[in-house]
Amino acid sequence: GAVVSQHPSWVICKSGTSVKIECRSLDFQATTMFWYRQFPKQSLMLMATSNEGSKATYEQGVEKDKFLINHASLTLSTLTVTSAHPEDSSFYICSATKTRAGTDWLNEQFFGPGTRLTVL
């Protein structure tokens, strides 16, 4: 199997606070994890690519100082939304790829169930 979990599944916070979301690969080692954001009735947009032991690569338009990503181990990546504001309210989804093996390892992503963030 290839199970990815996210914690928490939902969170409500006050404006100005920071929120940390965890993404874990439960039964495999994940060299690379991805973070997506999905606003209501919209598509998933890639925010950043996280490689274990190195700095995350952010997509254009994503503030790296606002969305802090840490991938300290092969099974855990965290996304911290710093000083969250109502416009950060969204559905955050992570995905993970297995440790490099074969030629198309990057093209099989396993998705977590998502975290719904509501900022009041």
Add this chain to the structure above:
Amino acid sequence: AQKVTQAQTEISVVEKEDVTLDCVYETRDTTYYLFWYKQPPSGELVFLIRRNSFDEQNEISGRYSWNFQKSTSSFNFTITASQVVDSAVYFCALSQGGKLIFGQGTELSVK
């Protein structure tokens, strides 16, 4: 630039009808992967199929079938004899070098 277009925003069908969800993609690369995902109201993405650019064989899995045509850059998805449980948002996606580019999604409502 890579792009995925799902022109149908919403589709509503009656149970047992067949329905086709369209997906058109743009890429300059010769090696790429195409995917379909289902997103039910719970939000969790459900993987349906992956197809690489060198495999143009159509695929059937139960009531689901996929038609990949490189000549028209399309990767369409057909559900035969639709059921209420098929109601969800369906995303087509293109992967190059690991980055997934999603289409806007098609919301299918089966009544």
